[in-house]
Amino acid sequence: MLSYALRRIAGTVPTLLVIISVSFCVVRLAPGGPFAQEQALPPAVRANLDRLYGLDQPLTVQYAHYLRGLLHGDFGPSLRQRDFTVSELIAQGLPLSATLGLAAILLAVLTGVPAGVLAALWRNRGADYLITTLAAVALALPSFVTGPLFALVFGLYLRWLPVAGWQHGAPRYLVLPVLTLALPVAAYLARLTRASLLEVLGALYVRSARARGLGAARVLWRHALRPALMPVVSYLGPAVAFVMTGSLVVETVFGLPGTGRYLVEGAIDRDYPLVMGMIVVYGALTLLLNLIADLLYGWLDPGVRRE
Amino acid sequence: MNEQAPAAAHGLWRDAGRRLLGNRIALAALGVIALVALFALLAPSLSPWSYDGLDWEHLALPPGGRAAHWLGTDRLGRDLFVRALHGVRVSLLLSVLASLVSLVIGVLWGAVAGLAGGRTDGWMMRVVDVLYSLPYLFIVIILTTLWQRGSIAVLLLALGAVGWLTTARIVRGQALALKHREFIEAARAVGVPASAILLRHIVPNLLGPVLVYAMLIVPQMIVFESFLSFLGLGVQEPHASLGNLILVGAQEMESAPWMLLVPAAFLIVLLICFNFLGDALRDAFDPRER
Numbered sequence: 001m002l003s004y005a006l007r008r009i010a011g012t013v014p015t016l017l018v019i020i021s022v023s024f025c026v027v028r029l030a031p032g033g034p035f036a037q038e039q040a041l042p043p044a045v046r047a048n049l050d051r052l053y054g055l056d057q058p059l060t061v062q063y064a065h066y067l068r069g070l071l072h073g074d075f076g077p078s079l080r081q082r083d084f085t086v087s088e089l090i091a092q093g094l095p096l097s098a099t100l101g102l103a104a105i106l107l108a109v110l111t112g113v114p115a116g117v118l119a120a121l122w123r124n125r126g127a128d129y130l131i132t133t134l135a136a137v138a139l140a141l142p143s144f145v146t147g148p149l150f151a152l153v154f155g156l157y158l159r160w161l162p163v164a165g166w167q168h169g170a171p172r173y174l175v176l177p178v179l180t181l182a183l184p185v186a187a188y189l190a191r192l193t194r195a196s197l198l199e200v201l202g203a204l205y206v207r208s209a210r211a212r213g214l215g216a217a218r219v220l221w222r223h224a225l226r227p228a229l230m231p232v233v234s235y236l237g238p239a240v241a242f243v244m245t246g247s248l249v250v251e252t253v254f255g256l257p258g259t260g261r262y263l264v265e266g267a268i269d270r271d272y273p274l275v276m277g278m279i280v281v282y283g284a285l286t287l288l289l290n291l292i293a294d295l296l297y298g299w300l301d302p303g304v305r306r307e
Numbered sequence: 308m309n310e311q312a313p314a315a316a317h318g319l320w321r322d323a324g325r326r327l328l329g330n331r332i333a334l335a336a337l338g339v340i341a342l343v344a345l346f347a348l349l350a351p352s353l354s355p356w357s358y359d360g361l362d363w364e365h366l367a368l369p370p371g372g373r374a375a376h377w378l379g380t381d382r383l384g385r386d387l388f389v390r391a392l393h394g395v396r397v398s399l400l401l402s403v404l405a406s407l408v409s410l411v412i413g414v415l416w417g418a419v420a421g422l423a424g425g426r427t428d429g430w431m432m433r434v435v436d437v438l439y440s441l442p443y444l445f446i447v448i449i450l451t452t453l454w455q456r457g458s459i460a461v462l463l464l465a466l467g468a469v470g471w472l473t474t475a476r477i478v479r480g481q482a483l484a485l486k487h488r489e490f491i492e493a494a495r496a497v498g499v500p501a502s503a504i505l506l507r508h509i510v511p512n513l514l515g516p517v518l519v520y521a522m523l524i525v526p527q528m529i530v531f532e533s534f535l536s537f538l539g540l541g542v543q544e545p546h547a548s549l550g551n552l553i554l555v556g557a558q559e560m561e562s563a564p565w566m567l568l569v570p571a572a573f574l575i576v577l578l579i580c581f582n583f584l585g586d587a588l589r590d591a592f593d594p595r596e597r
Contacts, residue, residue, distance in 0.1 A: 015437055140526070140575075140581075148567055
């Protein structure tokens with residue numbers, strides 16, 4: 001297990017470095033710069049700005065400088081939001097985005113997995129058709145459609161919940177965003193659980209457990225459920241990446257001050273340090289969570305460790 | 308051997324076709340998609356309005372057909388019926404083209420990796436893995452910042468760049484399996500160059516499963532395209548895409564919910580139909596998963 005873990009961790013570091021280097025090159029090579037729009041600045045001002053932010057130096061020097069800063073947790077100053085460093089901006093927004101994402105994944109697991117189990121147990125009956133159809137529809141709809149529709153129905157027409165806003169994290173304001181984020185993940189989990197449980201229930205050892213006279217509930221709990229949940233565990237890594245992207249939409253739709261919008265705003269404004277900071281943070285988070293999912297998977301399934 | 312292989316392939320296609328035709332949901336979905344596409348192509352010419360024409364006398368008009376604005380107008384008095392169908396047209400066209408782009412990249416990348424094998428294969432698939440581990444939006448945002456926003460070519464490239472990863476994996480697996488078949492060995496033995504083996508023998512034999520997968524990509528591309536336009540990185544005003552219509556609709560929904568509901572309805576219908584069709588196609592070609 002230890003060598004498996006070490007191998008996985010060792011594989012992650014170069015990937016992160018590649019992500020940082022490639023995105024650094026691509027972001028910098030894009031034509032136009034943060035100070036190149038609207039009315040042209042006087043050349044002297046331009047030169048001063050470039051010098052202040054180190055943009056006048058060769059790319060290799062800038063790259064080395066950036067990497068050195070990263071090691072100290074310094075993402076550099078934001079070029080457009082003048083009074084903040086990128087680290088400050090991210091530190092402000094990340095707790096909210098993380099809360100949203102974690103709550104959504106928790107909700108998705110707690111609803112999606114039981115729904116999938118029920119659908120598998122009631123295979124080809126009314127409840128199964130209902131669950132699979134609902135899951136198919138929920139999977140088809142992107143969150144930038146479901147979000148506004150939820151706000152319209154639950155916020156404007158039924159008036160159960162606030163349409164948008166934040167109020168410093170009052171739970172009422174987070175219900176609709178979390179619901180929007182969780183819906184597609186829950187639908188996918190339901191589908192995944194159903195398919196894998198059906199496969200396991202058809203396996204010989206489950207049949208022999210049944211033949212020994214074990215009750216249906218005991219067969220499910222003791223024998224079928226654990227192997228059936230393996231694909232669910234391995235989906236959790238990609239699910240996190242999905243939710244992080246989704247939080248971008250949800251934060252836009254519901255007007256929440258998370259980190260998601262920085263990525264888009266930064267890209268539009270050519271705020272290099274901000275875009276880079278977001279890519280590094282999100283890339284590292286994705287890799288970390290994929291790593292955790294991998295390790296969990298290796299712990300649950302000894303066969304995976306020796307490949 | 309050589310004569311059996313095409314026969315088996317034929318059998319697979321015929322079987323799949325029969326299963327698909329027997330699936331009423333899939334047929335209905337296909338019919339609705341065709342209808343919407345045809346409608347998007349023809350119906351705007353029935354309306355007296357154009358997608359960017361302003362009607363100052365009817366700003367934010369609710370649906371109901373006054374002044375031939377069948378589905379109402381937006382804040383600037385532009386006709387929503389025409390704009391929504393214009394958006395459907397843009398979304399469908401872009402997503403089909405983007406699917407083709409990703410198909411070409413994916414097939415070539417996967418086939419070369421599978422055929423080359425060894426270290427080249429390892430590196431090429433490592434690239435795919437790294438790109439996979441990033442949320443796709445990063446790639447797209449980086450690519451859209453490369454050139455000016457709203458350029459159709461950039462949008463296509465960005466969408467295609469995301470879609471090819473899975474295709475490349477599927478194709479590589481297939482190419483690995485094909486590589487050791489007798490007819491490839493025979494071609495190599497008589498001295499056919501590697502590039503000709505790739506294009507004449509490997510790629511044509513891969514097309515079946517890849518085409519099925521391409522049908523599954525199209526709805527994803529519709530979602531990506533509208534999503535980008537929703538974020539303001541895709542199709543730009545005054546052009547309409549379902550994504551930027553939904554963005555405006557979401558901002559205006561308190562006073563004018565139809566601005567959200569009209570484009571959302573079109574998008575929902577399209578996506579649900581494409582997904583049901585895609586699921587049916589996958590079942591038709593792979594009946595195990597049921």
